[in-house]
Structures are given as C-alpha cells and as structure tokens.
Amino acid sequence: MGNVSIACAFISYCGPFNSEFRDILSHEYFSQDMKKRGVPLTPDLNLVNFLVDEATVGEWNIQGLPKDDLSIQNGIMVTNSTRFPLLIDPQVQGENWIKNKYAETIDQFRSITSLSNPKFKDFYLKYCMEEGKTIIIQGIENEVDPIIDPVLEKQIIRKGKNYMIDVGGTQMDYNASFTLFMTCRLPNPSFSPELSAKTTIIDFTVTQKGLEQ
Numbered sequence: 001m002g003n004v005s006i007a008c009a010f011i012s013y014c015g016p017f018n019s020e021f022r023d024i025l026s027h028e029y030f031s032q033d034m035k036k037r038g039v040p041l042t043p044d045l046n047l048v049n050f051l052v053d054e055a056t057v058g059e060w061n062i063q064g065l066p067k068d069d070l071s072i073q074n075g076i077m078v079t080n081s082t083r084f085p086l087l088i089d090p091q092v093q094g095e096n097w098i099k100n101k102y103a104e105t106i107d108q109f110r111s112i113t114s115l116s117n118p119k120f121k122d123f124y125l126k127y128c129m130e131e132g133k134t135i136i137i138q139g140i141e142n143e144v145d146p147i148i149d150p151v152l153e154k155q156i157i158r159k160g161k162n163y164m165i166d167v168g169g170t171q172m173d174y175n176a177s178f179t180l181f182m183t184c185r186l187p188n189p190s191f192s193p194e195l196s197a198k199t200t201i202i203d204f205t206v207t208q209k210g211l212e213q
Helices: 002-013 019-037 047-051 054-062 069-080 093-101 120-131 146-152 193-198 208-212
Strands: 085-088 112-114 134-138 157-159 162-167 170-173 179-184 200-203
Touching: 002 019, 002 047, 002 069, 019 069, 047 069, 054 069, 069 085, 069 093, 069 200, 069 208, 085 093, 093 134, 093 179, 112 120, 120 134, 120 146, 120 162, 120 170, 146 162
Parallel strands: 085 179, 085 200, 112 134, 134 179
Antiparallel strands: 157 162, 162 170
C-alpha cells in the first residue's frame, strides 16, 4: 500500500522539481511519512521500475525521449497524470517526444497553436476536442488565459449520450480521446498556485546529470 501511495504522491507533486529534490521528496519525505503512519512499503523502492516496464521505456526512447532517469520520470508523469501536462521545456525535448508519441492523433494543421492565435478557440480547440485529437499549446508564460479553465478542470456536462464542455459561452462536444499539452520555453517560470492545481507541471529542462547519463 505504501508503494502505491508514494507513486501517487510522486506523480502528483514532484513534476516541477529537478532530480535532486525529487529524490529527497520520494526517498526521504514520503517514505518517512509512510513509516510514521505504519503503512507497509518496500525499502529503497525504485519508482521507475515500479511504474513502468523496460519495453515501454524502450518505445519512448525510440520516439525521442532521452534515456536519463529524469526524462524517464517525466515520461511516467506525462502518461499517468489525470491532469493535463504543462511542460517547462526550454530545449523542446519534451515537445518533440510528444509529437512523435502522439503522432497518430496530431493533425498537422490544427493540433499545434498558441493561446494568442485569434482562431484558437473555434478552429483549433473545438476541432481537437470534438474529434479526440491531441492539441499542443505553445508559448505559455506565467499565466494561462482563463478561457481554457473549463477544459483544464474537465468541467464536462452530460447531455443524453453526448459529453460537452462550455468554453467561453460555446458548448463544444467532448471526446474522451482528447489530450492537451502546454509547453513553456522559459527556464524558470513563475506559475500561480491555481495553475499548479489545474495542471501537472513537469520540468523537462536538460541537466548536466542527464547529459552525463
């Protein structure tokens, strides 16, 4: 039970931090908390091996995800989180991997955009959400336009057999296959606590340790 609790906490909270802080949180803070509460867990639990198998990691590497530990952890967070990911990605490694991994659901004309695009809501978001496509919103800085809050919070309304989300006064059909990614090129952004609660922030910044690995 402790293993599952630590894995959930790791995916939920460790994304914005570098590898050193992730190790401190998972191996010291989370583990000590489990021991204090008397929850059984595996000593020196390897979270990567617990959450993903080697075949999946190999597939991610072929798709362009680097082989270092931090990148593998990031891959786990992207694929397991229930909230839509917001990538801190100055070197565009994470975005390139996502484009390869989700290539089948990416429309080259309607899947990659920015919030400042005048056609964002009606041309890009509406199409991707209704067709179950992947949308990548580039150029996020410190804040996100509140218009997409209902999407980030998954405020889904059921009407008969259909699912819908009200985006800026427009009711759009919602396909369960729809995925959304946001990318930030700033190396050290300052996101609000509200945005942190609505998304899974994941730091894809290339590190010296990662390059050595």
